[in-house]
Amino acid sequence: MTSTTTGEDADARRRRRRAGADIKESMRELSVQLSLLNHQISASFELRDTDFDCLDVIKRHGPLSPSALARRTGLHAATLTGILDRLERGQWIARERDPDDRRAVIVRARRERNPELFRKFAGMNSAMDGLLADYDPDELELLADFLRRTADAGRAATDALVEGGRAPG
Amino acid sequence: MTSTTTGEDADARRRRRRAGADIKESMRELSVQLSLLNHQISASFELRDTDFDCLDVIKRHGPLSPSALARRTGLHAATLTGILDRLERGQWIARERDPDDRRAVIVRARRERNPELFRKFAGMNSAMDGLLADYDPDELELLADFLRRTADAGRAATDALVEGGRAPG
DNA sequence: TCGTACGATACGAGAACCGTAACATCTATT
DNA sequence: AATAGATGTTACGGTTCTCGTATCGTACGA
Numbered sequence: 078m079t080s081t082t083t084g085e086d087a088d089a090r091r092r093r094r095r096a097g098a099d100i101k102e103s104m105r106e107l108s109v110q111l112s113l114l115n116h117q118i119s120a121s122f123e124l125r126d127t128d129f130d131c132l133d134v135i136k137r138h139g140p141l142s143p144s145a146l147a148r149r150t151g152l153h154a155a156t157l158t159g160i161l162d163r164l165e166r167g168q169w170i171a172r173e174r175d176p177d178d179r180r181a182v183i184v185r186a187r188r189e190r191n192p193e194l195f196r197k198f199a200g201m202n203s204a205m206d207g208l209l210a211d212y213d214p215d216e217l218e219l220l221a222d223f224l225r226r227t228a229d230a231g232r233a234a235t236d237a238l239v240e241g242g243r244a245p246g
Numbered sequence: 247m248t249s250t251t252t253g254e255d256a257d258a259r260r261r262r263r264r265a266g267a268d269i270k271e272s273m274r275e276l277s278v279q280l281s282l283l284n285h286q287i288s289a290s291f292e293l294r295d296t297d298f299d300c301l302d303v304i305k306r307h308g309p310l311s312p313s314a315l316a317r318r319t320g321l322h323a324a325t326l327t328g329i330l331d332r333l334e335r336g337q338w339i340a341r342e343r344d345p346d347d348r349r350a351v352i353v354r355a356r357r358e359r360n361p362e363l364f365r366k367f368a369g370m371n372s373a374m375d376g377l378l379a380d381y382d383p384d385e386l387e388l389l390a391d392f393l394r395r396t397a398d399a400g401r402a403a404t405d406a407l408v409e410g411g412r413a414p415g
Numbered sequence: 416t417c418g419t420a421c422g423a424t425a426c427g428a429g430a431a432c433c434g435t436a437a438c439a440t441c442t443a444t445t
Numbered sequence: 446a447a448t449a450g451a452t453g454t455t456a457c458g459g460t461t462c463t464c465g466t467a468t469c470g471t472a473c474g475a
Contacts, residue, residue, distance in 0.1 A: 092383040092386075096390050099390040108277070109299045113299060116320070116321075126295055143422080144422060153464050158423070158425085159463075178471075180471045181471090201400060205266075208392075217262060217266060220269055220388075221265050221269045223381075232282075234373060238287065239286060323455090324433050324454090349440045350453060
Protein backbone atom coordinates (compact mmCIF):
# COMPACT_ATOMS: atom_id res chain seq x y z
CA MET A 78 0.00 0.00 0.00
CA THR A 79 2.83 2.39 0.79
CA SER A 80 4.77 1.97 -2.41
CA THR A 81 6.55 5.05 -3.64
CA THR A 82 6.63 4.01 -7.27
CA THR A 83 4.12 3.71 -10.06
CA GLY A 84 3.33 0.20 -8.83
CA GLU A 85 0.38 1.36 -6.81
CA ASP A 86 -0.93 3.52 -9.58
CA ALA A 87 -0.78 0.68 -12.03
CA ASP A 88 -2.53 -1.56 -9.55
CA ALA A 89 -5.22 1.02 -8.94
CA ARG A 90 -5.64 1.46 -12.65
CA ARG A 91 -5.96 -2.25 -13.14
CA ARG A 92 -8.55 -2.51 -10.40
CA ARG A 93 -10.42 0.41 -11.86
CA ARG A 94 -10.51 -1.02 -15.34
CA ARG A 95 -11.48 -4.42 -14.10
CA ALA A 96 -14.26 -3.05 -11.94
CA GLY A 97 -15.49 -0.85 -14.76
CA ALA A 98 -15.79 -3.83 -17.06
CA ASP A 99 -17.51 -5.82 -14.32
CA ILE A 100 -20.00 -3.03 -13.80
CA LYS A 101 -20.95 -2.80 -17.45
CA GLU A 102 -21.20 -6.55 -17.62
CA SER A 103 -23.38 -6.76 -14.53
CA MET A 104 -25.44 -3.86 -15.77
CA ARG A 105 -26.21 -5.71 -18.94
CA GLU A 106 -27.14 -8.83 -17.02
CA LEU A 107 -29.27 -6.79 -14.65
CA SER A 108 -31.05 -5.25 -17.59
CA VAL A 109 -31.80 -8.66 -19.05
CA GLN A 110 -33.07 -10.04 -15.76
CA LEU A 111 -35.27 -7.05 -15.10
CA SER A 112 -36.68 -7.33 -18.61
CA LEU A 113 -37.53 -10.96 -18.06
CA LEU A 114 -39.10 -10.14 -14.70
CA ASN A 115 -41.06 -7.38 -16.36
CA HIS A 116 -42.18 -9.83 -19.03
CA GLN A 117 -43.60 -12.24 -16.46
CA ILE A 118 -45.41 -9.50 -14.61
CA SER A 119 -46.76 -7.92 -17.78
CA ALA A 120 -47.97 -11.27 -19.05
CA SER A 121 -49.75 -11.97 -15.76
CA PHE A 122 -51.80 -8.81 -16.34
CA GLU A 123 -52.34 -9.57 -20.03
CA LEU A 124 -50.15 -6.70 -21.10
CA ARG A 125 -47.17 -6.48 -23.47
CA ASP A 126 -43.64 -5.90 -22.21
CA THR A 127 -43.58 -2.27 -23.26
CA ASP A 128 -46.90 -1.41 -21.65
CA PHE A 129 -45.60 -1.16 -18.12
CA ASP A 130 -42.61 0.78 -19.35
CA CYS A 131 -45.02 3.36 -20.71
CA LEU A 132 -47.08 3.28 -17.55
CA ASP A 133 -43.94 4.02 -15.60
CA VAL A 134 -43.13 6.98 -17.77
CA ILE A 135 -46.68 8.24 -17.33
CA LYS A 136 -46.48 7.88 -13.57
CA ARG A 137 -43.13 9.56 -13.43
CA HIS A 138 -43.54 12.40 -15.88
CA GLY A 139 -47.02 13.32 -14.94
CA PRO A 140 -50.11 13.48 -17.10
CA LEU A 141 -49.04 13.89 -20.71
CA SER A 142 -50.27 13.43 -24.24
CA PRO A 143 -49.80 10.31 -26.38
CA SER A 144 -47.51 12.17 -28.74
CA ALA A 145 -45.33 13.42 -25.91
CA LEU A 146 -45.16 9.85 -24.69
CA ALA A 147 -44.20 8.69 -28.16
CA ARG A 148 -41.38 11.22 -28.29
CA ARG A 149 -40.16 10.25 -24.86
CA THR A 150 -40.18 6.52 -25.46
CA GLY A 151 -39.18 6.50 -29.12
CA LEU A 152 -42.20 4.37 -29.99
CA HIS A 153 -44.40 4.95 -33.03
CA ALA A 154 -47.45 7.08 -32.31
CA ALA A 155 -49.77 4.48 -33.77
CA THR A 156 -48.22 1.87 -31.52
CA LEU A 157 -49.09 4.00 -28.52
CA THR A 158 -52.75 3.86 -29.43
CA GLY A 159 -52.68 0.11 -28.88
CA ILE A 160 -50.60 0.37 -25.72
CA LEU A 161 -52.90 3.00 -24.25
CA ASP A 162 -55.93 0.93 -25.25
CA ARG A 163 -54.65 -1.99 -23.22
CA LEU A 164 -53.66 0.17 -20.26
CA GLU A 165 -57.04 1.87 -20.33
CA ARG A 166 -58.91 -1.42 -20.62
CA GLY A 167 -57.03 -2.64 -17.55
CA GLN A 168 -57.86 0.54 -15.63
CA TRP A 169 -54.21 1.47 -15.35
CA ILE A 170 -54.68 4.86 -16.95
CA ALA A 171 -57.43 7.28 -17.88
CA ARG A 172 -57.65 9.23 -21.12
CA GLU A 173 -58.92 12.75 -20.61
CA ARG A 174 -59.50 15.55 -23.05
CA ASP A 175 -57.19 18.53 -22.93
CA PRO A 176 -59.35 21.55 -22.18
CA ASP A 177 -56.89 23.86 -23.93
CA ASP A 178 -56.53 21.89 -27.16
CA ARG A 179 -59.46 19.83 -28.27
CA ARG A 180 -57.36 17.70 -30.56
CA ALA A 181 -55.23 16.60 -27.67
CA VAL A 182 -55.66 13.85 -25.11
CA ILE A 183 -54.16 13.79 -21.66
CA VAL A 184 -53.12 10.45 -20.26
CA ARG A 185 -53.24 10.16 -16.52
CA ALA A 186 -52.04 7.23 -14.39
CA ARG A 187 -54.58 5.73 -12.04
CA ARG A 188 -53.58 4.45 -8.63
CA GLU A 189 -56.24 1.86 -7.89
CA ARG A 190 -54.31 -1.16 -9.04
CA ASN A 191 -50.96 -0.16 -7.56
CA PRO A 192 -51.31 -2.62 -4.67
CA GLU A 193 -51.81 -5.48 -7.11
CA LEU A 194 -48.74 -4.47 -8.99
CA PHE A 195 -46.79 -4.03 -5.80
CA ARG A 196 -47.67 -7.57 -4.84
CA LYS A 197 -46.11 -8.89 -8.01
CA PHE A 198 -42.93 -7.05 -7.17
CA ALA A 199 -42.98 -8.29 -3.59
CA GLY A 200 -40.39 -11.00 -4.20
CA MET A 201 -37.94 -8.64 -5.83
CA ASN A 202 -38.65 -5.97 -3.25
CA SER A 203 -37.93 -8.12 -0.25
CA ALA A 204 -34.82 -9.50 -1.91
CA MET A 205 -33.71 -5.91 -2.39
CA ASP A 206 -34.45 -5.07 1.22
CA GLY A 207 -32.30 -7.94 2.37
CA LEU A 208 -29.56 -6.87 0.05
CA LEU A 209 -29.68 -3.22 1.06
CA ALA A 210 -29.43 -4.13 4.74
CA ASP A 211 -25.75 -4.86 4.15
CA TYR A 212 -24.93 -1.25 3.36
CA ASP A 213 -24.57 1.77 5.58
CA PRO A 214 -26.42 4.98 4.78
CA ASP A 215 -23.48 6.59 3.01
CA GLU A 216 -23.09 3.61 0.75
CA LEU A 217 -26.81 3.57 0.05
CA GLU A 218 -26.69 7.17 -1.02
CA LEU A 219 -23.74 6.41 -3.26
CA LEU A 220 -25.73 3.62 -4.89
CA ALA A 221 -28.85 5.72 -5.29
CA ASP A 222 -26.90 8.49 -6.94
CA PHE A 223 -25.14 6.09 -9.27
CA LEU A 224 -28.39 4.50 -10.37
CA ARG A 225 -30.01 7.86 -10.99
CA ARG A 226 -27.11 9.01 -13.12
CA THR A 227 -27.02 5.75 -15.03
CA ALA A 228 -30.72 6.00 -15.79
CA ASP A 229 -30.11 9.51 -17.11
CA ALA A 230 -27.31 8.19 -19.29
CA GLY A 231 -29.66 5.52 -20.61
CA ARG A 232 -32.24 8.09 -21.53
CA ALA A 233 -29.66 10.23 -23.30
CA ALA A 234 -28.34 7.24 -25.24
CA THR A 235 -31.85 6.24 -26.26
CA ASP A 236 -32.68 9.75 -27.39
CA ALA A 237 -29.51 9.84 -29.45
CA LEU A 238 -30.42 6.62 -31.21
CA VAL A 239 -33.97 7.75 -31.86
CA GLU A 240 -32.79 11.05 -33.30
CA GLY A 241 -30.05 9.35 -35.30
CA GLY A 242 -32.51 6.84 -36.72
CA ARG A 243 -34.95 9.54 -37.65
CA ALA A 244 -32.45 11.76 -39.48
CA PRO A 245 -29.39 9.62 -40.28
CA GLY A 246 -26.76 12.29 -40.68
CA MET B 247 -27.14 -1.63 17.65
CA THR B 248 -26.23 -0.66 21.24
CA SER B 249 -28.64 2.23 21.19
CA THR B 250 -28.70 4.33 24.28
CA THR B 251 -28.91 7.39 22.08
CA THR B 252 -31.92 6.88 19.88
CA GLY B 253 -31.45 10.29 18.26
CA GLU B 254 -28.60 9.33 15.99
CA ASP B 255 -30.05 5.88 15.30
CA ALA B 256 -33.31 7.40 14.24
CA ASP B 257 -31.53 9.71 11.88
CA ALA B 258 -29.51 6.87 10.40
CA ARG B 259 -32.67 4.84 10.04
CA ARG B 260 -34.39 7.69 8.31
CA ARG B 261 -31.52 8.15 5.88
CA ARG B 262 -31.41 4.42 5.28
CA ARG B 263 -35.08 4.19 4.53
CA ARG B 264 -35.01 7.20 2.30
CA ALA B 265 -32.02 5.95 0.35
CA GLY B 266 -33.55 2.50 0.05
CA ALA B 267 -36.69 3.95 -1.46
CA ASP B 268 -34.61 6.11 -3.80
CA ILE B 269 -32.66 3.07 -4.91
CA LYS B 270 -35.73 1.04 -5.76
CA GLU B 271 -37.23 4.01 -7.53
CA SER B 272 -34.09 4.65 -9.56
CA MET B 273 -33.77 0.97 -10.26
CA ARG B 274 -37.20 0.92 -11.79
CA GLU B 275 -36.44 3.96 -13.88
CA LEU B 276 -33.14 2.46 -14.95
CA SER B 277 -34.92 -0.69 -15.97
CA VAL B 278 -37.38 1.26 -18.09
CA GLN B 279 -34.65 3.31 -19.75
CA LEU B 280 -32.54 0.29 -20.52
CA SER B 281 -35.58 -1.46 -21.98
CA LEU B 282 -36.27 1.47 -24.25
CA LEU B 283 -32.63 1.61 -25.27
CA ASN B 284 -32.74 -2.09 -25.96
CA HIS B 285 -35.88 -1.59 -28.02
CA GLN B 286 -34.19 0.96 -30.27
CA ILE B 287 -31.15 -1.22 -30.77
CA SER B 288 -33.19 -4.35 -31.40
CA ALA B 289 -35.38 -2.54 -33.89
CA SER B 290 -32.33 -1.26 -35.76
CA PHE B 291 -31.31 -4.90 -36.33
CA GLU B 292 -34.85 -5.98 -37.17
CA LEU B 293 -35.15 -8.00 -34.02
CA ARG B 294 -37.75 -8.06 -31.24
CA ASP B 295 -37.03 -6.72 -27.78
CA THR B 296 -36.64 -10.13 -26.22
CA ASP B 297 -34.24 -11.42 -28.87
CA PHE B 298 -31.16 -9.70 -27.53
CA ASP B 299 -32.11 -10.71 -24.03
CA CYS B 300 -31.95 -14.30 -25.16
CA LEU B 301 -28.73 -13.71 -27.04
CA ASP B 302 -27.25 -12.34 -23.85
CA VAL B 303 -28.27 -15.42 -21.91
CA ILE B 304 -26.76 -17.59 -24.62
CA LYS B 305 -23.51 -15.67 -24.55
CA ARG B 306 -23.37 -15.78 -20.79
CA HIS B 307 -24.46 -19.31 -20.03
CA GLY B 308 -22.62 -20.98 -22.81
CA PRO B 309 -23.96 -23.14 -25.61
CA LEU B 310 -27.27 -24.56 -24.51
CA SER B 311 -30.45 -26.09 -25.84
CA PRO B 312 -33.63 -24.20 -26.71
CA SER B 313 -35.50 -25.89 -23.90
CA ALA B 314 -32.85 -24.94 -21.36
CA LEU B 315 -33.10 -21.40 -22.66
CA ALA B 316 -36.87 -21.51 -22.31
CA ARG B 317 -36.55 -22.61 -18.70
CA ARG B 318 -34.02 -19.95 -17.93
CA THR B 319 -35.96 -17.10 -19.51
CA GLY B 320 -39.46 -18.22 -18.64
CA LEU B 321 -40.51 -17.93 -22.27
CA HIS B 322 -42.67 -20.48 -24.06
CA ALA B 323 -40.66 -23.10 -25.94
CA ALA B 324 -42.53 -22.41 -29.15
CA THR B 325 -41.74 -18.73 -28.81
CA LEU B 326 -38.08 -19.58 -28.71
CA THR B 327 -38.31 -21.17 -32.14
CA GLY B 328 -39.20 -17.80 -33.59
CA ILE B 329 -36.59 -15.97 -31.55
CA LEU B 330 -33.86 -18.39 -32.55
CA ASP B 331 -35.00 -18.21 -36.18
CA ARG B 332 -34.48 -14.46 -36.17
CA LEU B 333 -31.17 -14.66 -34.35
CA GLU B 334 -29.98 -17.37 -36.74
CA ARG B 335 -31.12 -15.44 -39.81
CA GLY B 336 -29.14 -12.46 -38.54
CA GLN B 337 -26.05 -14.62 -37.96
CA TRP B 338 -26.11 -13.92 -34.26
CA ILE B 339 -26.22 -17.60 -33.31
CA ALA B 340 -25.68 -21.02 -34.84
CA ARG B 341 -27.86 -24.06 -34.26
CA GLU B 342 -25.86 -27.26 -33.99
CA ARG B 343 -26.94 -30.80 -33.39
CA ASP B 344 -26.16 -32.39 -30.05
CA PRO B 345 -23.98 -35.44 -30.72
CA ASP B 346 -25.16 -37.11 -27.53
CA ASP B 347 -28.89 -36.67 -28.06
CA ARG B 348 -30.13 -36.55 -31.59
CA ARG B 349 -33.39 -34.92 -30.61
CA ALA B 350 -31.54 -32.01 -29.13
CA VAL B 351 -30.14 -28.83 -30.60
CA ILE B 352 -27.28 -26.78 -29.22
CA VAL B 353 -27.42 -23.04 -29.63
CA ARG B 354 -24.10 -21.28 -29.83
CA ALA B 355 -23.48 -17.54 -29.88
CA ARG B 356 -21.44 -16.24 -32.79
CA ARG B 357 -19.03 -13.36 -32.34
CA GLU B 358 -18.82 -11.91 -35.84
CA ARG B 359 -21.35 -9.17 -35.33
CA ASN B 360 -20.24 -8.13 -31.86
CA PRO B 361 -18.46 -5.01 -33.13
CA GLU B 362 -21.64 -3.83 -34.82
CA LEU B 363 -23.56 -4.31 -31.62
CA PHE B 364 -20.85 -2.64 -29.62
CA ARG B 365 -21.11 0.37 -31.88
CA LYS B 366 -24.79 0.75 -31.06
CA PHE B 367 -23.93 0.75 -27.38
CA ALA B 368 -21.13 3.23 -27.87
CA GLY B 369 -23.14 6.18 -26.64
CA MET B 370 -24.21 4.45 -23.47
CA ASN B 371 -20.74 3.02 -22.96
CA SER B 372 -18.92 6.30 -23.14
CA ALA B 373 -21.52 7.91 -20.89
CA MET B 374 -20.83 5.14 -18.42
CA ASP B 375 -17.10 5.63 -18.68
CA GLY B 376 -17.49 9.28 -17.87
CA LEU B 377 -19.71 8.44 -14.97
CA LEU B 378 -17.41 5.77 -13.56
CA ALA B 379 -14.45 8.10 -13.63
CA ASP B 380 -15.92 9.84 -10.60
CA TYR B 381 -15.47 6.80 -8.38
CA ASP B 382 -12.40 5.32 -6.78
CA PRO B 383 -11.62 1.62 -7.15
CA ASP B 384 -13.19 0.65 -3.84
CA GLU B 385 -16.40 2.36 -4.75
CA LEU B 386 -16.37 0.74 -8.16
CA GLU B 387 -16.07 -2.66 -6.59
CA LEU B 388 -18.91 -1.84 -4.26
CA LEU B 389 -21.06 -0.92 -7.25
CA ALA B 390 -20.08 -3.99 -9.24
CA ASP B 391 -20.92 -6.25 -6.34
CA PHE B 392 -24.23 -4.54 -5.77
CA LEU B 393 -25.24 -4.88 -9.41
CA ARG B 394 -24.27 -8.53 -9.50
CA ARG B 395 -26.31 -9.29 -6.42
CA THR B 396 -29.27 -7.31 -7.72
CA ALA B 397 -29.19 -9.20 -10.99
CA ASP B 398 -29.23 -12.45 -9.01
CA ALA B 399 -32.21 -11.19 -7.05
CA GLY B 400 -33.95 -10.38 -10.31
CA ARG B 401 -33.39 -13.87 -11.60
CA ALA B 402 -34.69 -15.42 -8.39
CA ALA B 403 -37.78 -13.22 -8.46
CA THR B 404 -38.44 -14.10 -12.09
CA ASP B 405 -38.04 -17.81 -11.41
CA ALA B 406 -40.45 -17.55 -8.51
CA LEU B 407 -43.07 -15.92 -10.71
CA VAL B 408 -42.59 -18.46 -13.48
CA GLU B 409 -42.94 -21.36 -11.04
CA GLY B 410 -45.87 -19.70 -9.29
CA GLY B 411 -47.63 -19.13 -12.59
CA ARG B 412 -47.03 -22.70 -13.69
CA ALA B 413 -48.33 -24.35 -10.52
CA PRO B 414 -50.44 -21.80 -8.62
CA GLY B 415 -50.32 -23.22 -5.11
C1' DT C 416 -61.76 33.07 -44.09
C1' DC C 417 -58.65 29.76 -45.90
C1' DG C 418 -54.61 26.77 -46.14
C1' DT C 419 -51.38 24.32 -43.77
C1' DA C 420 -49.69 21.95 -39.59
C1' DC C 421 -50.65 19.05 -35.94
C1' DG C 422 -52.87 15.42 -32.53
C1' DA C 423 -55.08 11.15 -32.26
C1' DT C 424 -56.99 7.18 -34.09
C1' DA C 425 -58.80 3.79 -37.84
C1' DC C 426 -57.34 0.57 -41.08
C1' DG C 427 -54.69 -3.03 -43.00
C1' DA C 428 -50.53 -5.88 -44.25
C1' DG C 429 -47.23 -8.47 -42.33
C1' DA C 430 -45.47 -10.57 -38.42
C1' DA C 431 -45.29 -12.30 -33.54
C1' DC C 432 -46.88 -15.08 -29.62
C1' DC C 433 -47.93 -19.32 -27.81
C1' DG C 434 -51.29 -23.56 -27.26
C1' DT C 435 -51.45 -27.78 -29.50
C1' DA C 436 -49.97 -31.41 -32.19
C1' DA C 437 -46.67 -33.98 -34.76
C1' DC C 438 -42.45 -36.26 -35.19
C1' DA C 439 -37.98 -38.09 -33.76
C1' DT C 440 -35.49 -39.87 -30.21
C1' DC C 441 -34.35 -41.41 -25.56
C1' DT C 442 -35.22 -44.31 -21.31
C1' DA C 443 -37.36 -47.51 -18.17
C1' DT C 444 -39.81 -51.64 -17.53
C1' DT C 445 -41.05 -56.24 -18.41
C1' DA D 446 -35.51 -57.27 -26.98
C1' DA D 447 -39.72 -54.89 -27.34
C1' DT D 448 -42.83 -51.63 -26.03
C1' DA D 449 -44.76 -47.63 -23.49
C1' DG D 450 -44.10 -43.35 -22.02
C1' DA D 451 -41.17 -39.21 -21.49
C1' DT D 452 -38.61 -35.60 -23.66
C1' DG D 453 -36.72 -32.20 -27.31
C1' DT D 454 -37.83 -29.45 -31.20
C1' DT D 455 -40.50 -27.53 -34.59
C1' DA D 456 -44.86 -26.96 -37.74
C1' DC D 457 -49.41 -25.13 -37.70
C1' DG D 458 -53.00 -21.92 -36.76
C1' DG D 459 -55.86 -18.54 -34.25
C1' DT D 460 -55.55 -14.45 -32.08
C1' DT D 461 -53.16 -10.40 -31.32
C1' DC D 462 -49.54 -6.98 -32.06
C1' DT D 463 -46.78 -3.40 -34.65
C1' DC D 464 -46.41 0.36 -37.40
C1' DG D 465 -46.97 2.86 -42.20
C1' DT D 466 -50.53 5.42 -44.15
C1' DA D 467 -54.88 7.64 -44.36
C1' DT D 468 -58.43 10.11 -42.10
C1' DC D 469 -60.71 13.34 -39.27
C1' DG D 470 -61.05 17.03 -36.13
C1' DT D 471 -58.78 21.08 -34.49
C1' DA D 472 -55.42 25.03 -34.14
C1' DC D 473 -53.19 28.91 -36.06
C1' DG D 474 -50.81 32.09 -39.34
C1' DA D 475 -51.74 34.93 -43.35
